[in-house]
Amino acid sequence: MITVVGGVYREVCVRPHTDEIYGSAGRAAAAIAEYADDNQVELYCYVDQNSKVVIENFANLYSFKVISTDVDCGVTFEYLHGLAEPKVYKPAALYPPISVKAENVIRFGMLEGTAIVDCKYAVYDPQSAQVPESFRANGSSVEHLALILNRNEAVAMSGLYDADIKDVAKDLSAREQAEVVVIKMGPMGALVYWNGEFSTVQAYKTDQVSKIGSGDMFVAHFSYFWMKEGKTPHDAAESASKATAYYCWNRGFPTRNGLESYKPTPLVPSLSYRDGRVPMVYLAGPFFTLGQLWMIEEARNHLLSMGLNVFSPYHDVGAGPAEDVVGPDLDGIHNSDVLFAIVDGLDTGTVFEIGYARAVVKPKPVVVYAENESEEDLKMMTGSGCMMSKDYVTAIYKAAWAAIEAE
Secondary structure, eight states: OEEEESOOOEEEETTTTEEEEOHHHHHHHHHHHHHHOSSOEEEEEEEOHHHHHHHHHHHHHHTOEEEEEEOSOOOEEEESSTTSOOEEEOOSSOOOOEEEEEEEEEEEOOSSOOEEEEEEEEEEEOOOSSSOOOGGGGSOEEEEEEEEEEHHHHHHHHTOTTSOHHHHHHHHHHHTTOSEEEEEOGGGOEEEEETTEEEEEOOEEOSSOOOTTHHHHHHHHHHIIIIISOOOHHHHHHHHHHHHHHHHHHSSOOOHHHHHHOOOEEOOOOHHHHTTOOOEEEEEOOOSSHHHHHHHHHHHHHHHHTTOEEEOIIIIIOSOOHHHHHHHHHHHHHTOSEEEEEOTTOOHHHHHHHHHHHHSSSOOOEEEEOSSOOTTTTHHHHHTTOEEESSHHHHHHHHHHHHHHOO
């Protein structure tokens, strides 16, 4: 039996539109039940009446058991898109802790309370980059602990803000008495620290990226492969990375047969990137209205958050006559590894920049984000080898992947 304890939340996204009740724990329980298909999953959670009906229907669909603590008010996340900072609606005060005693536990940090667990094996994801709670701080006990965190959570939990990430992993292993520490590193995959040794797990590229819930997939499948199938932490993380790619691509939970037959494309960072070179992305797009400026700011911030440099004509050159801006803009294209183009509206300057980037002696990879333009209007971009996307999150990831792989 695998016991999952954590949040069951409503998650609303505007673009692309989704409105689901899963949360980290609900999604993990459903994913493991779909993969294992052995009725050996149980979920502990707080739920309000509206969420209770939905999660119990999911439990019947995927064949897992729900042990819920009824509450008056649940938690809702509202996203503009999958990379946006969500608006969070939650209860004004914390609810009493959930107590769990079981053999194998996946514990997620929660907004509305905490879970005190007593178990033999535990996988813990604190779900907070601001104040991640130590596993044992609330009285929880465990014999074999694995921590799974993203880089920001790992640094915040260790307090080692200027340290090498390997030193962070070592510190967390000692401080938390954790047998395994897995730190998710975005495009660089995941760092696994176990038995005094480090290994890395590769990330994968997908044609579509469904970001919301992808971290939950990694935790769910790592836990199953480590606690139930007895894989080493490295092999469990490798399989979890593949399952996460499946989810991002399909926005669905892999079955055993589905995951075994799935052949994702590995992300292969260039040697220069591995050696510390930071790639440059040229951000092309109009900036003449408030909406256009907002889009430029949004894309620039998300590319920067992925550890990339960004050349933005708006930020780095500014407006002005042709003799002042064209030369620096074209130099920016030459000095960049990838061009990311916001094309809705078919701004003539942006269209020219795309053509120029594809026509230089060594053509630049170009990612085109366009939601509302016809195939006919995009024909030249498609035919000249640009990577096309109608989804903003997918477009950002494609630009990041192309930049990271560029020599």
